[in-house]
Amino acid sequence: MPFRLSMPRKPPTGSEFDTVIIGAGPAGMSAALYAARLGLKSIIIGEEIGGALTEAGEVDDYPGLIGVQGPDLAKKFEQHIRKYRVPIVRDKVVRVEKGSSFKVTLMGGETYVSKTVIVAVGSRRRKLGVPGENEFSGKGVTYCAPCDAPLFKGKVTAVVGGGNAALQAALLMTVYSPKVYLIHRRDEFRAFPVYIKKVRSDPRIELVLNAEVRRIGGSKSVEWVDVLRKDIGEEFRLSVEGVIIEIGSEPPKDFLKSMGLRLDEKGYVVVGPGQETNIDGVFAAGDCTAGPHKKKFDQVVTAVAEGAVAALSAYEYVTLGKGLPAEELQY
């Protein structure tokens, strides 16, 4: 269900801010809430209000809100920051330039000036691109095993992928599923030996190797997945009620690179403990971030916490300047 609160007019070009938040998902909206409470003049610019939540089904791991629908949770976040009158602009940031302050240019043509920038642009789960995948998304097809595993209690499922995340997902699914197919297009996994050993020795996991998913189908929700065994050239239909696709995710690398941000090998923004990046005055939060200081676990709760910390760091930067190393800026 799409929703829309009344949008404020876009601030006029040339408007000045303490912080411009790029991205309107959980991380960006939490950053806005905290920034506003810390007295920063803030604005959110996002392409999709709600970010990844707009595509989520039931979210039951945001403590305190039992079984809320993704878009409804996004709406609650939005209402919360509207209380603090933070403008939310639906547009795309095309360019961020650093001078004595930051100049942020929107696709719509406006340019804003800001002392700090908080990057919370998220990442997109990679898709298989097969028939039925989009149709059954949230109806048995999921891209996040830890988020949705409990929904598949007692149901046969298939996990697609061959890396660490896929193998971890298969192992997690065995907690709920009586049988888990692990479908991988190669005949070897690219994962840590401990995971490979575990999935190979678990009788609840059936390996389907050299296999390509061709289509996902069912009536109201997923009932089967068709796979092509490439080594023998035959197609099989597996009866499953869930397809967990774990073939990686992609932050918007090109945009992040264009800002001059330091990225890790997968394209995530490398952040420190205060969500600081390699650029003075730029902070990042949520799914688009990674690095040695955080264990990557892309959840609504972790995005929201990182948004809060990024806002605090931006507040300190605006009020105290950049003279102190991060470890000395601790409450």
Added chain:
Amino acid sequence: MPFRLSMPRKPPTGSEFDTVIIGAGPAGMSAALYAARLGLKSIIIGEEIGGALTEAGEVDDYPGLIGVQGPDLAKKFEQHIRKYRVPIVRDKVVRVEKGSSFKVTLMGGETYVSKTVIVAVGSRRRKLGVPGENEFSGKGVTYCAPCDAPLFKGKVTAVVGGGNAALQAALLMTVYSPKVYLIHRRDEFRAFPVYIKKVRSDPRIELVLNAEVRRIGGSKSVEWVDVLRKDIGEEFRLSVEGVIIEIGSEPPKDFLKSMGLRLDEKGYVVVGPGQETNIDGVFAAGDCTAGPHKKKFDQVVTAVAEGAVAALSAYEYVTLGKGLPAEELQY
């Protein structure tokens, strides 16, 4: 308002768990939610269900729940984990011993056996110990400037303390308060020079040095604070509507030490990116933790996120063993 949901019977002594969670505040309850969803057999043991939330007034910085009362938020968390049938036991853990697994002994005498332990025991804000302090707690007296600053919009306030947290609090209060007294018992601050310079040069901040708070008073909420100027031996009454006490906080050091946990110089448990501690199989989350991998910002959102990450780490420990270094256990 105290609340009580029906408590389950305590599991019998000798019961075995995948994870025992010590502490029933936001971090512990979030850890329980995630542990349950990850299929771990879990239990929470806490002295106060809700932890620091039980003493909080309005919480308006938990995104999605606008202006919720602290105890009500605690109740929502509790209801959420009861959905997953995690037992919550109201008792005190007196001892944790490590053998091939952990033996957790309660004050009530029961002993539980667990593969992992998640420590989420929180920390207590230090109190002044003066008349009126408890009476007006949540009615103008607060121990967390970033949490409550917006409540004091347009109101004269006093910040008590002389360290970094107090000076940061005074600077933050100037966003909302037309005038901020900064009351400190010494005549010099123990804080970073940048903070000292800022508070000394801010015309909205009036320093009240060599001064001891004697009592806090008012009718329904705070109206004044009495301070004794020790250098001149005179007592003054300052008209304020808020008293922000920032004189540090204390985790339960003795208990943490008895577990063999590595603590920092202030007594907080040092954690890594996965909330792991120096003890294999023991994870920690929330206000009782610190360390170089986190920026310490004790908020409900950060506690909840750390609880989730701790649960994931415990899940990995239980299912995969301890063979992999933390940085290789990333989703």
